[in-house]
Amino acid sequence: MKILFFLFPLFLLAQQKITPRYIDSQIKKIETLGREGKSDQYIKGNTLLLKHSKLIKYSRGIALGYLNLSYSLFFAGNYKKSMEYLKLARKEEFAQNDFTSQLRIKRLFSYNYISVGLYQQAISELREIALLSDDAPIDSVRLQAKTSSYIDIGLIHQEKKQFDSATIYIKKGINALQNCRKLTPRLKVILAWGKLTLIELKIDEKKIDSAKIYLKQLENCAEKLPGNYNFKLFLAKGKVCEETGNYQQAVRNYAKSVKLVQETKNIVALRDLYQSLSKAYSKNGNPDSATIYLKKFDAITDTLTSLSPPAIESTVQELVTQKENEINSKTRYFMYFLYATAVIVIMFFLVLFGKIRRERKIVMEKEFETMILSQKVNAAFNEVVQLAKKNDPEFLTRFQEVYPNIFPRLLEIEPLLLASELKFCALLFLNFSSKDIAEYTFVKPESVQTRKNRLRKKLNISSDEDLYIWMKNINNSRIHSLS
Structure with a gap:
């Protein structure tokens, strides 16, 4: 017993002292876990990171802890909690002064917009990231932000069945990476992810021969997805097998993909895989297995549906807040003054003239709406004309929107x-x-x-x-x- 009393103080002395330097070393380890898709370890690491950073009030650790957990919660389908953590990350001093963190925050806001169907707002956020990335002090950060944004915009167009626009943006991201002489490990992951996204796009377009060519090229090149993120590779293989009638091999690839995606805790990807497995089993003549995976698909769908209303409320509230913050304070006070004056005038005429005031109000409202509409139309027209003059690939897409x-x-x-x-x-x-x-x-x-x-x-x-x-x-x- 005496030796235990002797060793216990030594054990306390030997415990790791929590310092900013120690936390920074843990952040690097956590980033590696994230790249490999080891979700459980990634979440535990960030939870501990957040706890230690709060103890010593280390803003960098707190901001990145909240931000990383926000990403994990988003892909787990807990959109409301993800938004809460994202807002907490944004309040930290480190996040307000760190360019890379600001880009990551904007990207996650765009993902939340996508989750509730606000595609145009998501595209606006991603386009802004691509523009802001030009100011990044580090080349790899600039390239990562820009190319990821292009690929994400392509995915949105793919979701909307706008395949030509999707192809343009995804290839734009891939080409930018391929033109870079030396890629960091993170950029190699983005390149592989972009190529697999292009393969899935070609499958959606029913261009199976093109998908098979791209898949073969990817398997022969150096860019690979790390660890559990290979689920996307097996997913693409499964889709190609299913489209070519090899349902048994499709089932095998989907099953491998499920095993990996379960580790990443990406609930939406898991739901879609269950649906793909159900269809493949059904086509392969195995209705029992098809039913099992269809029930799993329905269970996740019900879960996501139950989480949807609070997520929508939180996301829309954030969008409203952003729009309000964009207004210049001086202009805002001036507008408040104008509104107050207008109310007084309207009340005065209401007392004196009644009917005349109501008719004038209707006319003024119509004129105001016409003016706003005219401004929007003119702005959109000028934008489309400029795209046409530049012979920009986005010209047709934007023209159709306007x-x-x-x-x-x-x-x-x-x-x-x-x-x-x-x-x-x-x-x-x-x-x-x-x-x-x-x-x-x-x-x-x-x-x-x-x-x-x-x-x-x-x-x-x-x-x-x-x-x-x-x-x-x-x-x-x-x-x-x-x-």
Whole structure:
């Protein structure tokens, strides 16, 4: 017993002293666990990191602990708790002054927007990250932020079945990484992830031959996903096998993917895998197994559904807060003054004139709405024109967002219109002259006139009718009134 009393003080003295340097060393170990997809160890490590950092009030450890746990909670489907931790991370002094942490926070906000279907807001956040990344002091940080944003935007377009835009963004991220001479381990992971995302996109497009080629190229190259994140590789293999009718091999690959994804605690990926396994078992003539995995799919779906309302409330509240914070304080006080004055004037006229005040209020509201709408339309129009002048790949996508009725109406008249012809129609709608079109699309003016004549013939537009006016009218009238 005496020896135990002797050793106990020595044990206390030998315990690791909690210092910023010690915590920084633990952060590096935790980052490795995260890259390898060892979720349980990653969560335990960050929980301990947060506890130790709070003891010594070390802002870096507190911010990264909250931020890392927020990511883990998000992929586990606990979106509300994830948002709470994210807000706590953002309040830390370290996060407010660390460029990389600010980018990570914005990225996780974009993920939360995606989880509740706010795709356009998510794209705006990701585009802002891509722009902000140019100011990153470290090349690897800049490349990581920019390429990850491109791939994530591609995934959103894939979710919305906008396959052309998805391909453009995903390839944009992949090409930027491939053009880099030396990649860090983290950048190699992003490159492999981007390539697998492209493979899944081609499968969704039913371009199985392309998917198989990309998959073979990936298996032969140096970029690999670490540890449990290989679930995405087996998922892609399973999808290719399923699409080519090899259901038994599809089941094997999906099963391997499930085993790995369970370690990452990515509940959405696990749910989708259960659904894929159920379909593969059913096609392979095994209804019992198909039923088992369908029930597992339903169970996770019910869980996510129950978590959805508080997640939506939390995310929307954050979005409202962000918009309010964007308003300049001086402008805000001025607007408050204007609103107060308007209320007093309205009350005065309410007492004196009653009916006249109500009619004037209606007119003013309509004028205000018209002005705001006009400003938005003008801004969107100028943005689309600039994209067209630059011959930017995003031109067609943005044009369809601003003028969603034009292409469907053109395709009602002539379903066989090519993408190049739709783009040409878009330029005419934007009032580009033949000279402008020739300049910005790098063709001769004579070629533009030839294309106009062909278009008239395809769309059955008479030679007396002004082509530009016809294009404007198609956005305002029903198709039968034009054909």
